[in-house]
Amino acid sequence: MDLLQTVASAVLAVLLVALSTHARRCGHxxxxxxxxxASVAFIPLASSTISALxxxxxxxxxxxxxxxxxxxxxxxxxxGKASPDVQSMWTLLLWAAIIVIIKGNADxxxxxxxxxxxxxxxxxxxxxxQKVRTPVELLAMYAWLVYLIAICMPEAEWLKFRGKSIFVxxxxxxxxxxxxxLVAFYLASNSYAVGKNARLVSGYMAQLVEEGAVEGHxxxxxxxxxxxxxxxxxETPEGYRVKRDALxxxxxxxxxxxxxxxxSDHDDGLLGKRRELRDLCLSFxxxxxxxxxxxxxxxxxxxxxxxxxxxxxxxxxxxxxxxxADADRVFRVLVDELGFASDxxxxxxxxxxxxxxxxxxxxxxxxxxxxxxxGVGYVYHDSRxxxxxxxxxxxxxxxxxxAVTGAQKAYYVITLFLLLATMLTETCEIIAGxxxxxxxxxxxxxxxxxxxxxxxxxxxxxxxxxxxxxxKIGQNSVLxxxxxxxxxxxxxxxxxxxxxxMRSVGVSPAVKDAVLRSFKTSFGGLGNGSTAAxxxxxxxxxxxxxxLAPATGLQKNWxxxxxxxxxxxxxxxxxxxxxxFEIKYSHAACPTPAAADMTAACHLSYYCAYLVAAAPVLxxxxxxxxxKRYKEVAKDVQAALRKDVDGASDSTAQRxxxxxxxxxxxxxDKVLQRGAELGSRLVDAYVEHEATAWRFLADxxxxxxxxxxxxxxxxxxxxxxxxxxxxxxxxxxxxLHAGVTDRDETPHGCSIP
Numbered sequence: 001m002d003l004l005q006t007v008a009s010a011v012l013a014v015l016l017v018a019l020s021t022h023a024r025r026c027g028h029x030x031x032x033x034x035x036x037x038a039s040v041a042f043i044p045l046a047s048s049t050i051s052a053l054x055x056x057x058x059x060x061x062x063x064x065x066x067x068x069x070x071x072x073x074x075x076x077x078x079x080g081k082a083s084p085d086v087q088s089m090w091t092l093l094l095w096a097a098i099i100v101i102i103k104g105n106a107d108x109x110x111x112x113x114x115x116x117x118x119x120x121x122x123x124x125x126x127x128x129x130q131k132v133r134t135p136v137e138l139l140a141m142y143a144w145l146v147y148l149i150a151i152c153m154p155e156a157e158w159l160k161f162r163g164k165s166i167f168v169x170x171x172x173x174x175x176x177x178x179x180x181x182l183v184a185f186y187l188a189s190n191s192y193a194v195g196k197n198a199r200l201v202s203g204y205m206a207q208l209v210e211e212g213a214v215e216g217h218x219x220x221x222x223x224x225x226x227x228x229x230x231x232x233x234x235e236t237p238e239g240y241r242v243k244r245d246a247l248x249x250x251x252x253x254x255x256x257x258x259x260x261x262x263x264s265d266h267d268d269g270l271l272g273k274r275r276e277l278r279d280l281c282l283s284f285x286x287x288x289x290x291x292x293x294x295x296x297x298x299x300x301x302x303x304x305x306x307x308x309x310x311x312x313x314x315x316x317x318x319x320x321x322x323x324x325a326d327a328d329r330v331f332r333v334l335v336d337e338l339g340f341a342s343d344x345x346x347x348x349x350x351x352x353x354x355x356x357x358x359x360x361x362x363x364x365x366x367x368x369x370x371x372x373x374x375g376v377g378y379v380y381h382d383s384r385x386x387x388x389x390x391x392x393x394x395x396x397x398x399x400x401x402x403a404v405t406g407a408q409k410a411y412y413v414i415t416l417f418l419l420l421a422t423m424l425t426e427t428c429e430i431i432a433g434x435x436x437x438x439x440x441x442x443x444x445x446x447x448x449x450x451x452x453x454x455x456x457x458x459x460x461x462x463x464x465x466x467x468x469x470x471x472k473i474g475q476n477s478v479l480x481x482x483x484x485x486x487x488x489x490x491x492x493x494x495x496x497x498x499x500x501x502m503r504s505v506g507v508s509p510a511v512k513d514a515v516l517r518s519f520k521t522s523f524g525g526l527g528n529g530s531t532a533a534x535x536x537x538x539x540x541x542x543x544x545x546x547x548l549a550p551a552t553g554l555q556k557n558w559x560x561x562x563x564x565x566x567x568x569x570x571x572x573x574x575x576x577x578x579x580x581f582e583i584k585y586s587h588a589a590c591p592t593p594a595a596a597d598m599t600a601a602c603h604l605s606y607y608c609a610y611l612v613a614a615a616p617v618l619x620x621x622x623x624x625x626x627x628k629r630y631k632e633v634a635k636d637v638q639a640a641l642r643k644d645v646d647g648a649s650d651s652t653a654q655r656x657x658x659x660x661x662x663x664x665x666x667x668x669d670k671v672l673q674r675g676a677e678l679g680s681r682l683v684d685a686y687v688e689h690e691a692t693a694w695r696f697l698a699d700x701x702x703x704x705x706x707x708x709x710x711x712x713x714x715x716x717x718x719x720x721x722x723x724x725x726x727x728x729x730x731x732x733x734x735x736l737h738a739g740v741t742d743r744d745e746t747p748h749g750c751s752i753p
Contacts, residue, residue: 043096043141043144043145046092046148049092050089050093050148053085053088053089054155057083057086057155084408086155087385087386087387090152090155090159090380090385091380091411091415093145093148093149093152093167094380094385094415094418095414095415095418096145097145097167097170097171097174098419098421098422100138100141100142100145100174101177101369101422102421102422102425103138104138104174104177104181138178142175145171149171158383163383166372166376167376167379170373170375170376173368173372174369177366180358180362181362183358184358184362192228192229192232192233193227193228196240197228197288198291198292198294198295199240199295199297200224200242201288201289201291202239202297203239203240203241204240204242205289205292205299206238206239207241208221208222220257220261220262221258222257222259223256223285224242224255224256224257224285224288225255225259225281225284225285225288225445227252227253227449228254229254231246231253232253242254252449253449255281255448257282259448260282261278264278269447270444270447270457270461271448274461277440277461279332279336280440280444281441281444283336283340283437286333286337286733286737287341287344290337290733290737291341293736293741294714294718298741299741327509327512327513327517328509330512330516330734331512334730334733334734335469335725336437338469338721338729338730338733339437339465339467339468342722343436343438343468345718345721345722346468346721347468356442359433359442363430363434366426366429367426367430369422370422370426370427373419373422374419374423376419377416377419380415386411386412386416387404387408435463435464437465439460440460440461440465443460444461468721469721469724471507472504472506472507472724473505473507473511473603473607473610473726474504474607474614474615475502475504475607475610476609476610476612476613477579477606477609478572478576478609478634481637481638484503501614505603507727510596510597510600510698511599511702513596514597514698514699514701515706515731517699517702518699518706519702519734522703566621566625567619567620567621567707568619568625568626568629568630569629569670571608571609571611571612571708572609572612572633572671572675573675573678574605574678574700574704575605575606575608575609575675576671576675576676576679577674577675577677577682578601578605578682578697578701580659580660580676580679580682580683581679581683581686583659584656584679585690594690594691596698597691597694597695597697597698598694600698600701601694601700601701604698604702605697605701608701608704608705608708611708611726611728612626612630613630613634615726615728616630617713618711618713618717618720618726618728619708620711629671632669633671633672636668636672637672640662640663640665640668641659641662659676660676660679663676664676664677705727705728706731706735709728709731709732709735710732710735710736710742711742712741712742717732
């Protein structure tokens with residue numbers, strides 16, 4: 001029975017370490033549930049096994065003592081390396097210590113995300129309204145493990161003082177790291193730079209509006225970058241405000257965006273030579289503004305002005321001075337901004353954002369844990385707590401030279417694996433922390449305040465941070481359900497989610513250019529200071545989705561005829577029409593000037609279909625209704641196209657005609673009929689104008705993304721960050737900085753593109 005319990009503990013230990021390490025990068029609920037279940041089962045199982053081994057040792061010792069009263073015994077009661085029970089006992093204790101150390105890293109990573117993703121809320125209780133703390137379960141595991149170590153100590157005399165000390169120190173280092181994070185989280189809860197930052201920034205943005213900060217072309221808004229402290233803040237009936245003397249004290253501790261820009265333009269130092277560091281400061285400032293929305297605060301009235309938005313775009317211009325914004329640079333700034341948000345909610349809150357000494361002490365403890373793992377491994381091997389072969393292979397088996405069983409060899413391999421996993425986890429934490437953008441911002445803040453970089457600043461700032469944000473967009477084709485299929489199986493959707501079932505492609509420069517071009521056009525001449533805070537329902541022009549016939553220049557609202565009224569149905573119908581147009585012209589080479597537009601149109605069309613299928617929570621319609629409607633349309637597509645859903649047996653011309661005929665039947669779903677009608681009319685309207693058609697479709701789908709992006713569903717976007725992010729969340733953040741938080745309430749069919 002003890003052997004079975006030990007084997008089960010070994011399996012759970014390996015499972016826990018492997019999944020806990022992966023869970024730091026993957027927040028899937030199924031994975032979290034498995035990790036939680038394994039951790040709940042492991043400690044009781046290990047405790048039961050250790051208790052049984054101790055009882056067996058006591059019974060054997062009593063029996064040995066009785067035997068020695070009547071017989072002459074040679075030596076003391078066997079223990080240590082001569083007792084498999086003692087070896088198993090201390091092997092289990094080491095596994096338990098390793099698990100709580102690794103699990104501590106994984107659990108503190110999820111401590112803030114678990115609640116924040118459920119309900120981002122206002123307030124200053126903790127961070128973003130959450131009491132960010134290490135789970136009570138982990139502290140209970142440490143307390144119970146202390147008890148187990150204490151009752152097993154009498155059986156550790158053979159390890160001597162050195163061996164016992166190294167084991168205890170290794171265990172205490174893991175506990176000290178948890179305590180450090182608890183202290184850091186407590187400090188963060190009361191910090192104006194972290195815990196109270198959302199409320200402070202919200203009040204400060206309202207303060208800027210109240211004071212009527214001077215604006216104009218070339219104006220750099222004094223958004224807060226870093227350095228907030230209690231000395232800079234005053235409480236008013238309207239909320240937090242920043243003291244005027246703190247804003248006027250340019251060399252002071254409070255760093256604002258205009259100060260960064262001024263230093264960059266008039267300095268030959270780091271910011272002047274490396275403009276990407278200036279962009280990082282902009283991303284960090286925008287992240288703090290975004291956190292207001294994630295924390296439940298509303299935008300200040302009159303935010304999203306044309307001047308502020310013009311600065312955001314102009315500040316990311318390739319030259320850094322004049323001209324139009326570079327799309328790649330705009331989205332890079334947005335990716336870094338949401339990277340900060342993703343790290344904030346789905347990884348341990350970066351200790352360097354609390355204080356430098358916390359970060360340094362955390363890295364020191366990680367290094368000591370690595371050294372401790374090496375030391376414990378040496379002690380266990382040298383003292384033969386774990387063994388892979390006999391101590392004296394050339395001598396016969398005896399009490400002093402016991403044979404090594406297959407189970408002991410397995411324990412040896414498992415123990416080495418767990419120790420290596422501990423070292424790898426701590427090494428990765430050090431590397432990720434030092435290379436992170438959070439560390440870079442801490443160093444930049446120190447540089448801006450002092451005016452001179454430290455010894456290691458240049459080296460650290462050149463390190464590349466690991467990106468949590470995936471630079472990809474999901475793809476889905478309603479007419480070809482298997483085309484972008486990634487995996488299938490009975491439980492695939494439960495394990496990977498619907499988004500994990502579909503393939504992704506990299507976000508091409510053509511997609512970024514199309515979205516930014518449509519954004520600037522829709523908001524009308526940003527460079528001339530026109531109003532940028534209009535609601536998206538007010539967009540006009542092409543966005544009424546009138547297919548424009550090039551020969552006549554007349555607009556016809558083909559897509560709005562009939563009973564297509566919801567955004568979901570409209571996306572699906574237009575996606576089908578676009579796909580039919582693509583099939584029609586797939587036999588011929590696309591004109592070179594139109595290649596980028598074709599890429600943008602197709603990728604965005606597939607992406608919108610992907611959102612309907614895999615992320616309906618990010619779209620305007622009810623997610624339940626959207627999911628139901630998509631399944632109905634997909635089912636009817638399969639019925640219409642029967643077995644040959646990919647059209648592999650048809651030529652291009654035959655396939656287009658067959659699809660058009662099948663989808664146009666009166667018995668088909670209205671979405672399929674309308675999609676076929678749109679595709680046919682698009683083909684007819686743009687005969688010999690393929691390049692014009694692709695530009696039109698690229699603009700249309702870019703504006704479709706702009707239309708569906710604004711949302712009050714903060715929870716959906718926070719959860720998307722845990723999956724690596726969605727492209728629509730980048731657009732959502734861009735529109736948020738433009739003051740667009742939702743669409744105007746308009747009758748169906750009036751403003752739907």
